[in-house]
Amino acid sequence: MGTFHVGCQIENHKNSRQSLKIKKLLVDTGAVHTWIRDTKLMKIGIMPVKKDVPLSNGQWSIDHPQYWIHGDSGQ
Numbered sequence: 001m002g003t004f005h006v007g008c009q010i011e012n013h014k015n016s017r018q019s020l021k022i023k024k025l026l027v028d029t030g031a032v033h034t035w036i037r038d039t040k041l042m043k044i045g046i047m048p049v050k051k052d053v054p055l056s057n058g059q060w061s062i063d064h065p066q067y068w069i070h071g072d073s074g075q
Contacts, residue, residue: 001030010036010044018044 005024012018020040027034038048052060 001028003028010041010046012045015045020044 004027006027008022008025010020010022020043022036022040025034025036033053042048054060
């Protein structure tokens with residue numbers, strides 16, 4: 001397991017003209033999800049939806065935005 005950084009572009013799947021370039025996104029090879037600040041996602045029209053997600057420390061995190069990665073949608 002390890003971490004590294006990549007550049008990426010995130011697009012709003014409902015309007016691909018709304019996009020965000022991230023120069024240095026942290027990738028954790030042992031993680032299922034990644035975190036991108038909600039204020040950045042809201043600027044391209046991706047709004048938070050309520051969903052409880054268990055974290056590795058036993059706490060629960062809520063209000064995750066929808067995501068769309070390589071054609072697969074999720075919430």
